[in-house]
Amino acid sequence: MDKASDSTDAYVEVKFADCPAQRTRICPKSLHPEWNQDFRFEISKDKRLQDAPVELKVWDHDVVHDDIIGCVYVDLKCLLTAEGSGIRGWFPVYDTLRGIRGSLLVAVNLEFVDNVNSFRESSVGVKFFSISSLQKHKVTRILRFVEELIVEDDPEYHWTDPFKYSRSTNEQRQMVLYHISGKLRRKIGITVQEMGGNAVLGYRQHFDLEGEGGGGIVARGYGTACFFQPKTQLLVPDQPGAGVPSPELASQQSLGTPVTELLLSSSHSSVNVPLPPAFAATDVQLFTLTQLPSDVAYSIGGLVLARSVKIMKNTHRRKNRDKWWSALREEVKCHAVALGCEFVMGYTETATIYNEVVVLTGCGTACLYRPPPNNGEEVGRTESLEKHSKSKMKREREREREKEKEREKEREKEREKEPQKHSKSKREKKKKKKARKCASLACHVPYTSENVPFPMKLSLCRVCKKAFVAEMILSTTELPRGVEAEEGSGCLLQARVCRRKKKAEGEASAIAASEMIPFLEYDLHSQIIYKMRVVGANACFGLRFQLTIGDSLIAAVATGTGVLLAGLPLPPPLRIASSLGGDRSVAYLRQYQAASERREAQMSPRRDDAFERLARSEDDSNSEMEDESKLVVEVQDLADEDTMAALLDAPLPDGMTFCSTETVPGSAPPTTNLQMVTLLTRVHWSVSKERINQEFASIFQSTYKKAIFKLFGSMPCSLTCVNVDVQLPEEHEVQVLVTAMATSSRPLELPPAPVPPPAGDEAPAAAWEDAVFELEPEERPKRARRGQGEGEQQHIELSPLSFIPGCRTKRYLGRVNHHFVRETSARDDRSTYPHVFLREAMNVARAHTAAMGANALVGFRIEAFYLSYPHSKQGYCLISVSGDALLVRRQRP
Amino acid sequence: HGRAWGYCCACVAVTLLEGGFSCPAMMEASSQDAAIRSICEVSLFTPVSIDIFVFRLWLHGASAQEIVQEQMKKKLFPQGYDVYVRDVLHSPNPMQAVQKMLLHDVKGQIRNFSLLSHYLSDPVQLLSQNTFYLPKETRDLLVEEYYQIDGNVMLEMIGKRFKSSKRKKAIDLLAERLHVPPVLCARQYSNLVVAYKAAQSTGPATVGSAGNALQLDVQQEADELVVERIRKALHVSRALAFDYAKAAFLVIHKFDVGRSSLQALKYKHFDAMAVALIRWCPGVASDPTTALELSLERSFLDSLKALKGILGREALEEYRQHVLRDVGEGKLASKRAKIEKEFIPFVKSLLSVISALEPREFQNFFGVVHDKVREPCKRMDLAKKEAMVLFRLLIAAFHPLALKDCSAAQKSAHAKVWARYLGSLAECLMLLYA
Secondary structure (H helix, E strand, O other): OEOOOOEEEEEEEEEEOOOOOEEOOOEEEEOOOEOOOOOOOOOOOHHHHHHOOEEEEEEEOOOOOOEEEEEEEEOOHHHHHOOOOEEEEEEEEEEOOOEEEEEEEEEEEOOOOOOOOOOOOOOOOOEEOOOOOOOOEEEEEEEEEEEEEEEEEOHHHOOOHHHOOHHHHHHHHHHHHHHHHHHHHHHHHHHHHHOOOOEEEEEEEEEEEOHHHHOEEEEEEEEEEEEEEEHHHHOOOOOOOOOOOHHHHHHHHHOOHHHHHHHHHHHHOOOOOOOOOOOOHHHOEEOOOOOOOOOOOEEEEEEEEEEEEEEOOOOOHHHHHHHHHHHHHHHHHHHHHHOOOOEEEEEEEEEEEEOOEEEEEEEEEEEEEOOOOOOOOOOOHHHHHHHHHHHHHHHHHHHHHHOHHHHHHHHHHHHHHHHHHHOEOOOOOOOOHHHHOOOOHHHEOOOOOOOOOOOEOEEEOOOOOOOEEEOOEEOOOOOOOOOOEOOOOOEEEEEEEEEEOOOOOHHHHHHHHHHHHHHHHHHHHHHHHHHHHHHOOOEEEEEEEEEEEOOOEEEEEEEEEEEOEOOOOOOOOOEEEEOOOOHHHHHHHHHHHHHHHHHHHHHHHHHOOHHHHHHHHHHHHHHHHHHHHHOEEEEOOHHHHHHHHOOOOOOOOOOEEEOOOOOOOOOOOOOEEEEEEEEEEEEEEOOOOOOHHHHHHHHHHHHHHHHHHHHHHHOOEEEEEEEEEEEOOOOOEEEEEEEEEEEEOOOOOOOOOOOOOOOOOOOOHHHHHOOOOEEEOOOOOOOOOOOOOOOOOOOOEEOOOOOOOOEEEEEEEEEEEEEEEEEEOOOOOOOHHHHHHHHHHHHHHHHHHHHOOOOEEEEEEEEEEEEEOOOOOOEEEEEEEEEEEEEEEEOOO | OHHHHHHHHHHOOOEOOOOOOOOHHHHHHHHHHHHEEEEEEEEEEEOOOOOHHHHHHHHOOOOHHHHHHHHHHHOOOOOOHHHHHHHHOOOOOHHHHHHHHHHHHHHHHHHHHHHHHHHHOOOHHHHHOOOOOOOHHHHHHHHHHHOOOOHHHHHHHOOOOOOOOOHHHHHHHHHHHHOOOHHHHHHHHHHHHHHHHHHHOOHHHHOOOOOHHHHHHHHHHHOOOHHHHHHHHHOOOHHHHHHHHHHHHHHHOOOOOOOHHHOOOOHHHHHHHHHHHHOOOOOOOOOHHHOOOOOOOHHHHHHHHHHHHHOOHHHHHHHHHHHHHHHHHOHHHHHHHHHHHHHHHHHHHHHHHHHHHOOOOHHHHHHHHHHHHHHHHHHOOOOHHHHHHHHHHHHHHHOOOOOOOOOHHHHHHHHHHHHHHHHHHHHHHHHHOO
């Protein structure tokens, strides 16, 4: 910008894929340039359309050398799915050093010239959703887990980087992210098309910045391939049923081929004939979905989690990583088989990177498909299970040989199963058709009595009193539809464990990490179980695990929603016995006593339940498990005490609930969105020896407190979808990023946000469109969508939930995914940088959503957030956000 | 927004002191949390909720700490939060905890305001931005607050010229002198500039420009009222737009308000005088908000000059007779002798003020009025109300004058011009009495 005249001589450079760049004319001395120019790019390879965004660079012309004003990236992928439409709107002009500097009115239209290449490299027509359930469409087939991994060089660590301007590196890095995220989706799309799907649900994308250790950016995308039909078409088919009972067929339609095959074989196989070898680890399906369509009945088997510690090397990067992940998936599948389950739901893959060490985690919930009552299809599963556990053992033995580090994973897997061990025992099983109709079918154990994979304690379901249930359930999924939860029992449970770690390099560091992780994992799980007992929950849904490694610390956090399920037995109270003297321990013990007595008082009338007693009396087979019902935790040393003292979180005010699931189990569904909450806390922490866990917990507590304060005035409300991202960015530094959605079940008294703006005579359109520093390369809008000239700003609702409460979805418009690199040295407050950066990122996401013709962005997720302060007065940040653009309309009450 | 960012630098070192547990052991333990030192704390809530109270204080340059003190005084925090902190979290000092939360919240709000002020400085952008969603009511409220005129600052801006190179320094100096925050001054200045430009935008319209289409365009624009133009530029209410029109009027004509004789006057007086003077602008019949532009109407000035010629010695004598007759009947009876003595010089000085309406002389208008109208009134020993009565008599007595060489129509036109002139002049005089 020309300082003296406060104006620019702006022009725009338009680039797309590998086409030569084109330029607009220069619009001299203006902050409101108008170009009204059209550019046409002809692309022969359709994959380019998906890989690259249109890049619009705004320059200020100067005699000496032109200055950059900013960039706009327009993603064309949303056009590929919509039928020949275009996008048009005001896009923020973003500069990596100076943020948003204006806006640009752009219209992009896509036209397919009819000469379709049969060897298509693109996957036009496959839709990607980060949410796992669609309101508008009916998912008729769930196909399979799809994934893709791409490794790209990171320009930040390229050898030329020190010689370049930071702006050009930043832009390159941003562009790399755009490119690889496009490429990921294209490749996955092709796979999906090949298997006859048309959508990917529960799509997740991760960027692992391997830094100087690995030297690249690893982009991973995975999701569940599905086939859906619009609702109108669905009403017609689906009841042919020649010879086969119709419910069977319906189920066949609702789950995809592999699972269905399995079901068919099992239902047709006569009694005593062992299952075909279909039921092997390779056939276990991994689904990223956290919720299945309502007509699919299934039972939750248990949590499956596998981790592996690897050292990154700069050779065969892609091949290696592919190998690592597929080994991990195998592992998860094996666990699922061990639990007698056919598929894994709510599956996520995360990577934790520390220097050259990477810890890969695969985590999900093993489930068993339950077809509606029919002939005895479950008999004979015993043999097959034994067979599979044998094969699993063999496989494990093979893996033992592979690497020393991998052994850790095994041990840690054992740890992971430990809580389940605590809680289950053998039991006689009688098959009851009635049990299949029970509302809490999902909670029933998916085993027969003979083939219980671990010694576990089973009891009768409190709802149907026929089938058996485990003592408690841990699950990464949402609460299954129809399962009853006791009213008001849903609450946030968060287990946090932090330990000191020795500083080490290379292999030593990997070994150190792999030695610690199992213990960490054990602590984490026992903490969750303790917390469930403290709050009186017998199940935990929406569990998310995160592990993070820093220079001198290693921390793990598990976030879930505790629920008291109607079907499961009531949780026994937690008793703590301390062998340590002194006032300190007495103090928190007293607190627990008070808390658990309160719980007990609420539950005691129900505890006298006949079934409860019956269940206990039948427990003689496993007498050592008897005492488990009154779990007594021994506090023997200061470390134990520290963990125990951090168990109780500060109580929330009445009328406010936190949870990690989309809706609060056991309370009315939300009717209105209040606010999306993003909390970032970064602290300098000089770790004390004895109080490490308490201090760690207090960082989270102080973060939540801010949300409590802000939402205090709008109670009753609930903070749902609480998602925590913990990082240990520097030595002695902890960073916690919490995202959540505040909703309320009160009717909204304000006018609803996403309604079309009311007509008014505030100002004619021309006045609005002449905003300062708004640059228009295309023709003047007759009436731009945005603003609409009526003095009303269009509201784009952002939400991490999969729906907008009180609204109906009219259309799905595509995925919005943006990447930002931002650097600044202008401001002096460290809280200001991230505040501004995050607002800008949301701003850009909103603008693109609006340009697509949508008014809401659901499943909004901050996929990557790396913040660093290279110098005291400098901030660097990499943010990647994504979501699904929707057009919603508010429903009349 | 230098100052606005400045607030935040103090917030780095917030320790997490209160633990929120009931037992004394916990309390003691949590006070050790000084081991944890905050580096950055950000809370974003979308859609943004804006506290107008905080916004107002921030606009007046209050620091985060000052705002929090104000809020604590007025108990402006979520109702019942202190009770929650005391009874549920068992904090030993609930008010301190509340204050801490407020401080964090206010800092967040201030960061939002700093981002917002960019859009507020050019409200047309407020609609197109996607950073904040603001419902119309909130937006209007924000704009209205942002564009409130601070009289003291505005008074200093009138008649001054800030060179772009020295502007910042001059504004800072001004702020120091007036004991107001520099942001406030800078904002008042830039707001005024926008209003000034909007008001002046008819400038080229009066100049005949080439090209028919353009001419037509310009013509249409010229027909738009000044107030409307300002309203469109600033997106403020009609009333506030008129306030800016008045300020722009004072600035455009570069009135000299610094004279010693005018020392006692405040901005509100000049503001009211501007209303009186805008009545002489084109497009104004009775309502000054209908002004089409802010320069004086040419035809009005011409007819005033003509009037000066018409009111010769004989006419003045006759005029005096008429007025004195009316004075005898009314409230001014006691001052009759003085009025009789001073009348002709007084009307002559009233006429001489007309020459001060010329563009070059206009800036000294207030001074001229003081010398040539206020002083004679003093000599006549007229109180404020009496002077008002005298002006009414002057207007009323003009009609029956038998003017030479004048048709009835011309006479009534002269009477109208005279009434328009004396009416506004009287208003100015009244304000000078303050």
